[in-house]
Amino acid sequence: MTTIEERPAGDGAHGFGRIHRKEDPRFIRGQGNFVDDVQLPGMLHGAILRSPFAHARIVSIDTSAAEAHPRVRAVITGATLETLSLAWMPTLSNDVQAVLATDKVRYQGQEVAFVVADDRYAARDALELIDVDYEPLDPVVDARTAMDEGAPVVRDDIEGKTDNHIFDWEAGDRAATDAVFTEADVVVTEDMLYPRVHPAPMETCGTVASMDKVTGKLTVWSTTQAPHAHRTLYALVAGLPEHQIRIISPDIGGGFGNKVGIYPGYVLAVVGSIVTGKPVKWVEDRSENLMSTSFARDYHMRGEIAATRDGKILGVRVRVLADHGAFNGTAQPTKFPAGFFHVFTGSYDLQAAHCEVTGVYTNKAPGGVAYACSFRITEAVYLIERMVDVLAYELEMDQAELRMKNLLRPEQFPYTCATGWEYDSGDYPATLSLAMDMAGYQELREEQRAKRERGELMGIGISFFTEAVGAGPRKHMDILGLGMADGAELRIHPTGKAVLRLSVQTQGQGHETTFAQIVAQELGIPTADVEVVHGDTDQTPFGLGTYGSRSTPVSGAAAAMVTRKVRDRAKIVAAAMLEVDPSDLEWGHGTWGVRGDPKNAKTIAEIAMAAHSNLELPEGVEGHLDATCVYNPPNLTFPFGAYICVVDVDPATGEVDVRRFIAVDDCGVRINPMIVEGQVHGGLAEGIGMALMQGIAFDEDGNCLGASFMDYLVPTALECPSWELGETVTPSPHHPFGAKGIGESATVGSPAAVVNAVMDALKPLGVRHADMPLTPAQVWRAAQGRPLRTDLAIS
């Protein structure tokens, strides 16, 4: 374990602190370079024909008219791919997914054929010339009936498959939990759905593939959060030599998990390039993105909570039905088919807990973990934070008081929860107290009392979340067998300028700034002197990518560790320069100097030049300062926070106005506080979106009812209050500089706060729970005791 150095709050120019993002000037000037900006000589354009049906047998596909189109270069179908053994590809959960449908289509929007043409217009025109004869089949739409006797079998491609079952998984101690429940004074049960939502990044997914037939080198510009993992997968799937594949992930316009997996369109662009011998660009449109790429959530949960009459929570039991869609494409560590859901014990000191999760196939788009969820911790936090409120409702207890009574105490850390996670550090009561002070909690309750007397509906919702981010450790965590450790390389040029090469890729998180600040902090050089190179497998070391808030906990740690290696090498060189023994030197934030003689010191730039000169170095020291490392995290980090949301509800229309939102986050040491706050702002907006307006429902025929931004709503500034942010800082004891990761905290923590606030507002009407999204219609129906099922079409 490394100790945390005491550091003054920096100005950012030489390390940690608040500075503007290095990447912003090019984005503000419209000079970003996204996949769709890539233009190559002779480049062709691809378009995908998609299934209009949720479930249908393909009787025949006639592509002759499309092939006859004068500007069409190739039409590829499942049958073409079968001849290349590429009709199916592995998913991130060891299932397979059709690249192009061969036997059946299994969800609306599934890929059926791929046209390559001279331009986008011709490619799209040609789609209309393809004649597919479908024989419609009954779809499995309602996940709750997927396991019914006689339900249509979605995956009859899997030999011997006679039902829609994917997996059963459990965590925790069933017997101990049952015992706690038997003894408890109070047991409360609530059914809740965390509906299917979509990451909806501003930039949709796309790929430009260029196969150079002469060199055999395949270059792929792709919207990917995990370029190295993609390269290995292409090598394994297509049988191409891995060193001949280069994945470039240029500027990425938002990922949120949407760009972790490999989509059929990516593979088709590659095949298109191989078939035509030309570069092929494929960029999906908005509806394609919303209909066919990785969704998130879709967890039907039954929570049970056991407590004493005076509000000591004893145990939690959860039963989950997980809708994984037509192919199990969930991106998560292999050991954990339900991700890290079993951290649903949350921030509380429980005696026992147990969960069972059953995954099922349905005729919906595949995917699973996407959308800033830290591997299903969003579902877990929502579950526990709703259950605590449901318990408060039944005990007629104040929701803050109930939480305070049960929060882990600082002295309990490191704390092993009832399902086995080891929480690293925290002072939960201090964080909740700060949020309550910022909110003026007691005054808000007074105001609410007065309003209730007048028949007005005002609600105060609290969510206290604990996150578990930064996967590995690699011993426990891998994706398709690739362990979740990250490399880093740091090169120091003779003049002392630095180039840091990382495997993770930024999609808006500001890596080019944050990681430069880490090197600057560790090496005492200007942040401006550090160039961060990422998003190109030919230029960066291997690592598993950016998702699950893992970049700072894993690659951030790698950046610090590789810089420390450089610093250690610099010490040897400085000793030679100063003609002293290295043990006589001390580090002075940017210089190695002789202990007790501060004038006698060398800067990193001086040392770097010397390291490249003909200065005589001790035996075995080769010169230069460059270093590489691989960081394998010893544990996850556990950021946490206390959120308070205040809403007003119009009882006659069901409209919800989020009046205030107080967010106190503890993500350990903050590298660039401004970027941290930006991450929180974005996540809170996402939380408002999920809680109040987002959801992808399906009608009885399996039609996707969230396939455009008219139907799938993203929140605007008008739905978001002016966020009130606070912070506490509890460094992670095992991270090199105590950081914990912040990318998903707000998305994970905020939906429960909003829903709890709305339910608190509706409490005088006897409402205990209604499912998201809490649209005006849903709130009005909940107030009448007739809430809607939000995963199905409203009838």
Add this chain to the structure above:
Amino acid sequence: MQVPAHFGYDRATSIDHALRLLARHGDQARVIAGGHSLIPMMKLRLAEPEALIDINGIDELRGITVSGDELLIGALTRHADLLSSAVVGEHFPVLHDAERVIADPVVRNFGTVGGSLCQADPSEDLSAAFVALGATGVIRGAAGSRTVPLREFHLGPYETAVAPDELLVEVRVPIRPGGSSAYTKVERRAGDWAVAAAGAAVWLGPDGAITDAGIGLAAVGAEHFTAPEAEEFLRGRAGDDAALVEAGKIAAQHCDPQADQRGPADYKRHLAGELTTRALRRAVARASGQEA
């Protein structure tokens, strides 16, 4: 990226030129105004016109003027122009109320009054507002001009009285003393189409009684966007709250909302009543000088 099918393009320089172009292309041509409804439909290939006739260069279609006891609004007037017009606000606050909740500033900067009415989306807000005001549309064809009350303008979803070879050129709104108006809408998010919306205009006699009332409803399946039974109920009645609540109930009874992801039919019917009452309250308060 969604891309439209091939289409031709002509830019009309005058109303007559536009009509000639329309006549030449027959019903395969479409007029394009702001394009904020038509272009999305073309990109989704729900519309594949052979030719677009761009009317954005026709100045005579633009502008807001008072002529006698009528306010004249050119079909090419942008939402943003309607919203920023002081004379509109002075006479018809319902139009400003409505414009504030139509789409977003980007759409309002380009979308037009004529395009909105001709698109005839069942959830369209301006139709409900104009119907409440008793406005009339002026339609020009090769044979000349004709006027159609907006209450007879909409023939059904996406269908209007404007024939394929005609243009809507103007909307005329009668200016009558002693009245005011208001618009209310429930949406799932700013810029979203209405879950339900109601516009109301009332004219009060010297005793404060309602001499006339106009009600427009959007997104709830009200025939011609109107609620004639509720209007009839209000005429001659004191504008007390009980009457306004009752009028809302009548409006709710006579519409025919359909369930969709914005809400179930019972909720939309409830909203039709609640929003009608709210719009009426506001219109009465404004007409009697109690509210701006």
